[in-house]
Amino acid sequence: xxxxxxxAKILVTGASGFLGQHCVNRLLGxxxxxHIAVRNKSDSVRSGIVEHCADLxxxxxxxxxxxxVRPTHLLHCAWATTPGSYxxxxxxxxxxxxxxxxVRAFGEHGGKRFVGVGSSAEYDPSDGPCSEDATLIRPASLxxxxxxxxxxxxxxxxxxxxxxxxxxRVFLPYGPGDAPLRLIPSMLAALTASKPIEVTxxxxxxxxxxxxxxxxxxxxxxxxxxxGAYNIATGRGVAVRDVIELIAxxxxxHHLVRFGAVARRPDEYSSLVADMKKVERTFSWRxxxxxxxxxxxxxxxxxxxxxx
Amino acid sequence: xxxxxxxAKILVTGASGFLGQHCVNRLLGxxxxxHIAVRNKSDSVRSGIVEHCADLxxxxxxxxxxxxVRPTHLLHCAWATTPGSYxxxxxxxxxxxxxxxxVRAFGEHGGKRFVGVGSSAEYDPSDGPCSEDATLIRPASLxxxxxxxxxxxxxxxxxxxxxxxxxxRVFLPYGPGDAPLRLIPSMLAALTASKPIEVTxxxxxxxxxxxxxxxxxxxxxxxxxxxGAYNIATGRGVAVRDVIELIAxxxxxHHLVRFGAVARRPDEYSSLVADMKKVERTFSWRxxxxxxxxxxxxxxxxxxxxxx
Numbered sequence: 001x002x003x004x005x006x007x008a009k010i011l012v013t014g015a016s017g018f019l020g021q022h023c024v025n026r027l028l029g030x031x032x033x034x035h036i037a038v039r040n041k042s043d044s045v046r047s048g049i050v051e052h053c054a055d056l057x058x059x060x061x062x063x064x065x066x067x068x069v070r071p072t073h074l075l076h077c078a079w080a081t082t083p084g085s086y087x088x089x090x091x092x093x094x095x096x097x098x099x100x101x102x103v104r105a106f107g108e109h110g111g112k113r114f115v116g117v118g119s120s121a122e123y124d125p126s127d128g129p130c131s132e133d134a135t136l137i138r139p140a141s142l143x144x145x146x147x148x149x150x151x152x153x154x155x156x157x158x159x160x161x162x163x164x165x166x167x168x169r170v171f172l173p174y175g176p177g178d179a180p181l182r183l184i185p186s187m188l189a190a191l192t193a194s195k196p197i198e199v200t201x202x203x204x205x206x207x208x209x210x211x212x213x214x215x216x217x218x219x220x221x222x223x224x225x226x227x228g229a230y231n232i233a234t235g236r237g238v239a240v241r242d243v244i245e246l247i248a249x250x251x252x253x254h255h256l257v258r259f260g261a262v263a264r265r266p267d268e269y270s271s272l273v274a275d276m277k278k279v280e281r282t283f284s285w286r287x288x289x290x291x292x293x294x295x296x297x298x299x300x301x302x303x304x305x306x307x308x
Numbered sequence: 309x310x311x312x313x314x315x316a317k318i319l320v321t322g323a324s325g326f327l328g329q330h331c332v333n334r335l336l337g338x339x340x341x342x343h344i345a346v347r348n349k350s351d352s353v354r355s356g357i358v359e360h361c362a363d364l365x366x367x368x369x370x371x372x373x374x375x376x377v378r379p380t381h382l383l384h385c386a387w388a389t390t391p392g393s394y395x396x397x398x399x400x401x402x403x404x405x406x407x408x409x410x411v412r413a414f415g416e417h418g419g420k421r422f423v424g425v426g427s428s429a430e431y432d433p434s435d436g437p438c439s440e441d442a443t444l445i446r447p448a449s450l451x452x453x454x455x456x457x458x459x460x461x462x463x464x465x466x467x468x469x470x471x472x473x474x475x476x477r478v479f480l481p482y483g484p485g486d487a488p489l490r491l492i493p494s495m496l497a498a499l500t501a502s503k504p505i506e507v508t509x510x511x512x513x514x515x516x517x518x519x520x521x522x523x524x525x526x527x528x529x530x531x532x533x534x535x536g537a538y539n540i541a542t543g544r545g546v547a548v549r550d551v552i553e554l555i556a557x558x559x560x561x562h563h564l565v566r567f568g569a570v571a572r573r574p575d576e577y578s579s580l581v582a583d584m585k586k587v588e589r590t591f592s593w594r595x596x597x598x599x600x601x602x603x604x605x606x607x608x609x610x611x612x613x614x615x616x
Contacts, residue, residue, distance in 0.1 A: 093468045133446075138441075149457060149464050152457035153408075155453050156453035
């Protein structure tokens with residue numbers, strides 16, 4: 001990775017978020033100038049990193065950040081992600097509007113390379129695996145609509161200012177740093193305490209990706225020149241039920257899992273899996289973890305934390 | 309039309325523009341409260357119209373306009389349209405960014421129905437006639453990219469604020485009010501003066517629509533509740549050469565037309581024609597003019613102007 005970033009001044013937004021922190025880990029030590037933007041000041045900042053505080057839902061703050069840092073490379077990870085509410089949170093519109101201001105300011109201040117974190121929620125996956133340039137963009141959620149609109153605006157800004165831009169559509173990330181209310185952490189918490197956990201029927205098929213793998217591909221995108229959208233996924237569909245049973249088996253706790261106790265969301269697709277042909281054509285990146293090994297990693301890590 | 313707008317407060321932006329003026333003509337007398345936004349103050353404003361001056365490339369002016377008028381219905385026609393330069397004019401980004409501010413303010417102030425003027429330039433027409441929900445959105449020009457991005461942002465804002473929104477993708481409008489530098493007016497000017505005119509080979513097939521017909525369909529959209537994109541076109545493809553020859557024939561001036569003297573733009577599609585099935589399923593509207601009768605209308609109107 002290092003060679004890509006020899007003369008780069010990189011800015012990562014959402015750097016304390018789930019994917020942002022893995023991207024920072026990946027970049028740290030591989031670039032001469034690493035700037036991060038976070039909402040709230042950190043207690044301590046690792047050496048090699050310059051931290052900036054900004055509320056990037058406010059256009060003027062987004063513009064100020066860019067004019068102060070003047071990054072050559074911008075990795076835009078910041079967005080509303082509160083489990084349960086982010087899909088329809090009104091602040092998605094703030095992220096969209098201020099996002100356009102951010103991307104525009106990046107162009108106005110001479111930015112060269114933009115990578116934004118998109119989502120599988122932008123696709124209509126009714127016709128099978130989602131392919132970046134063939135599957136229809138028809139998001140069902142405000143989250144997916146706002147992400148899709150920011151990418152559309154980014155294409156225009158990239159054309160206007162002459163920078164190159166890519167968009168990583170992340171499927172279902174999991175792993176270290178995952179929010180406590182999301183599926184895997186909430187299962188671990190319940191089963192560790194020998195408490196029952198209520199879940200859907202679990203028949204939904206999803207493309208799970210280990211968060212450090214997702215970050216690795218996002219950083220690879222940042223170092224590349226290819227424009228366009230790229231799936232950040234593995235290409236393998238796994239039923240949510242299989243993931244749940246994998247974890248339950250490790251706890252010998254199948255009896256604690258109440259399948260079907262929670263209804264699926266009405267707008268949930270039965271299958272949402274990436275077609276990875278475009279990524280495979282363009283990058284040498286391959287996911288380091290299958291969902292089985294990734295979950296083993298998460299469980300081991302939880303055990304170690306419990307011991308220490 | 310009148311019944312649709314009984315309790316409406318309508319705001320038309322770009323009201324002095326090519327399509328905007330035909331929309332205003334169509335609305336005038338059919339709604340109790342008609343507000344228009346123009347860049348520069350008019351010398352005289354017709355009775356029944358309230359005029360507002362605003363530069364809608366500036367977000368704060370767009371927001372102020374909406375908070376002052378508080379329209380229930382917004383027909384957004386304003387955009388950069390200078391012949392020759394609008395496709396790649398940097399100000400497309402201003403129209404996009406301030407457009408998001410406008411649409412968002414419309415939602416925040418209780419707006420109910422939005423219709424925006426989109427463009428056939430949003431489509432990739434390689435696979436034949438363009439269908440609103442199946443043809444890929446892959447604009448080649450900054451103009452098309454910016455229009456597509458504003459529609460994507462509008463979808464998100466409509467979801468967020470609960471208004472209904474439609475987007476009229478206009479194909480090739482012509483007719484009264486057309487800018488002097490566009491094909492038909494520039495031909496009329498040259499041939500009236502018996503001067504030669506240089507044109508491309510003319511093999512491009514386009515979907516010409518008489519501007520008052522386009523306005524009629526936009527106003528019908530404004531009065532409807534259907535959400536989504538709709539083509540503003542006729543569904544009939546006509547070679548540009550045929551239009552040129554039609555006009556030349558009326559002047560007995562084939563010898564003045566230099567076909568092929570101008571190169572096609574590199575990003576020009578050989579065919580850009582609308583699939584009108586969705587419009588025909590939803591609306592009783594049909595175009596009143598074929599391109600032959602529309603051009604006759606334009607020529608007669610030019611003669612009358614010359615006589616008077």
